[in-house]
Amino acid sequence: MRKLTWISSSVILLLLSSCASSSDSSETTVRIAAAASLKDVMEELAPLFEEQYNIELETIYGSSGKLARQIEQGAPVDVFLSADLRWIELLKEQNLVAKDTYIEFATNRIVLIGHDSTSPLDTIQDLKLKENEQLAVGNPESVPAGTYTKQALERIQLWGSLEGQMVFGSDVRQVLAYVESGQVDYGFVYASDAMISDQVITLTQVDNRLHDSIVYPGIVISESRTKDQGQKFLSFLTSDQATDIYKAYGFNPMRGGKIEQ
């Protein structure tokens, strides 16, 4: 019995020490929480940054709303890249935004997507659903793409009549997946999402005067222990090199707070 206790306690010690050593190495790791729509472009940007700065990045993706909630509840995140200002403001109220770290690095458009067989539309006003057709939208309460879509559709008084045939996705990539897999006929996603998928086509762009401007803000979290490295990453996001990559992924880059056309 005593032998067993001895063995188990040494096992526990071993486990604890391995935990400790792994947390040591994570001091040079910057943990990033990024809006789901940034997934593909981040996967291209991250290795470039890691190589140039010798800083490791660890990225999680989700709807901006969910990520903001997780950060609020103490999720160990150093940098937050949102698709909506609203969630940055929420964190600001909680004093979770490190001073002078706010940047805006890209903009995007909302588009209506469908399957190959659907014919393109002139404007979203022409969108009419048949009785058994469904439309996927990001949940407007937590998914920025859904919030923008709702604003636009409400502006042209289409939201109410379409609402009965809507399915709400928990992030914008889920909306894309719903349309890609053919479970849903139409979806509202970002232009950048439509671009990375070859299983959907863009039917029409949503007039960007119908909703708040879509900017991607980034911040360093005030409780981060790797603020300097996080700041370096944010600067990298506004570099020329990053700018070219945004363009390739269907985003519009921003420089000096101005939208580049």
Added chain:
Amino acid sequence: MNLEPLLLSLKVAGIATFIVFIIGMISARIISRKLFPGKSILESILLLPLVLPPTVIGFGLLYLFGKNGWLGQWLMDWFSLQVVFSWIGAVIASAVVSFPLMYQSASAAFQNYDQNLENAALTMGASKIKVFFTISLPLAWPGLLAGLVMTFARSLGEFGATLMIAGYIPGETDTIPLAIYFAVESGRMEQALMWVIVILCLGFSAVLWLNTWSRRKINFVRKA
């Protein structure tokens, strides 16, 4: 306050429980007391949903009942019934996930009494159907009822598979577990907390009732 998730949850869990109760009872009665080749394989398949992650079940259901799945297409063509992204999808998800609980309880219940009682009735000329309803069913009832309550409680709590096949449609598929998830995501913590309390109460009362009721049953048997 919007009570829709509660009513919807009760509707989905109620219908799922009804279906699972009937199918679980019949299949348990047929399978559990017979010995045939491949029995353990068949029973393992029936119990599989208990050990699989709900997302795997959701994936499988999406594959079968999706707009391009063969069952989904068939139901659409023949009955113009859409399963994905509708409350029917939620019922199917709940039913599949809770089926093993009913099957296990029922198969234990049908093996738990003296089968000679059935044989006696059969030799005296009662039909199989009559024997089932007048002998087997009353004797197996405690176990069946336990299975029923467990099935209902599990259906009420189903989340993963439901989200995958039924999606989140307010007023159509937002059962309490989905309402909690999306309330948290949108930062409506009070609303999430309220639904958490509701589901805690429902689950607790189901288990409590089951516990006290089965203890009373044991005492009753001991006294007799």
